[in-house]
Structure formats: C-alpha cells, structure tokens
Amino acid sequence: ETGVTQSPTHLIKTRGQQVTLRCSSQSGHNTVSWYQQALGQGPQFIFQYYREEENGRGNFPPRFSGLQFPNYSSELNVNALELDDSALYLCATNTEAKNIQYFGAGTRLSVL
C-alpha cells in the first residue's frame, strides 16, 4: 500500500473530448509526478509539480496540463483527446526528504 490513490480506475472517452484524472497522496508528499504508459512500453514522464508549481515537463503537448492543490492532491487534464492518448496514466508522489517515488494504481484511459 503506497498511500497514493488515483481515480477513476478506468475511463472510456471519444476522440476530441476532454478528461480529468485525479491523484491524492499522504500528507507531506509535496512532489507529484505524472507518467503515461502505453502498452508494452515503460512509463513516460509527463510533468511534475512541487509545492503547487510545475517543476519539469516531458515531451508532451500543451493539451496535457496539470494542477496540484494545497492538500497534496493533483489533477491531470487532457484536452482534445486523440486515439494515441489511450494508455495507463500513473501518478507518483514523494516527500522532499525521500528520493523514492511511489505509484498509485493508475487510471486506464481508452480513447475511441
């Protein structure tokens, strides 16, 4: 049990729609990172938030955006969904002192 909770577990959307994925973690986990994992691939870094500010971004277009809230929860928003956005989306959190990222169970997004 990592203490990182993601919702929803599964989601089906159609191309062009918008989606919001959510992540919550334990108190003190002030860094949250989001990853996209396509089938058969390793997770790819989308972006990271630290103390509610974006702290690094991977090679993803601006239609991928995020937020982190004072209660350590976080959102990943994806606009104008494309078929290739179908993937497992993973949230990982860590404290400032700990170098280790712990993952939530993920959200499986299917875009039809």
Place this chain on the structure above:
Amino acid sequence: QKEVEQNSGPLSVPEGAIASLNCTYSDRGSQSFFWYRQYSGKSPELIMSIYSNGDKEDGRFTAQLNKASQYVSLLIRDSQPSDSATYLCAVKYGANSKLTFGKGITLSVRP
C-alpha cells in the same frame, strides 16, 4: 536525450534458478537507480533502489551498480513463479527530478 536501455527479453527461467536482468543508461550525471516490478494490468512497485557503486542485497534480490560502465543489474535468486512480471529499470538525474524508465523486461518463471 537521456536514455535507459533494457534490450534483453523476454526472459524465461526455471523455478529456483537465478534470473539476471540488465540495464544501461546514457547520462553519466545519473544519481539514483531503481528497479520496479509491474504485474500485468497493475502499476509499478518499487523493489530495489541503489545509489552507490557495488552490490545491494535485499532478500532474494541483489542490485548491482557500475557507474563507470553505466550499467545496473538486478539478480533474483531462487526464482519463484510469483516473480513472473515485467521489471522496469528507472534512473533519476537529480534529487527532485523525474524518473526515466527503460522499456522493461518480461520475466517468466517456469514451475
């Protein structure tokens, strides 16, 4: 482009054997190295972290790091069918930075 390579696989070993999983990385500035296990349909689960050259043992698992060769490996002794999963190598380039993952190696342990 900072890369993490896991080229071998899938890997199949008999129950009780030693499974050896290998990983190379491109950036010499890498500071932290991790092995995650991922069962089908599940999220990655941390099994080992290593930061210094040499070996680190935890139960049946041993991580080995060689920064000069930019190489990190995971040995699983006395492999069990429950070890059958995809093993992801991940590298961190700074204290509060992202993880860069390899593609993963799928291990199958035959009863």
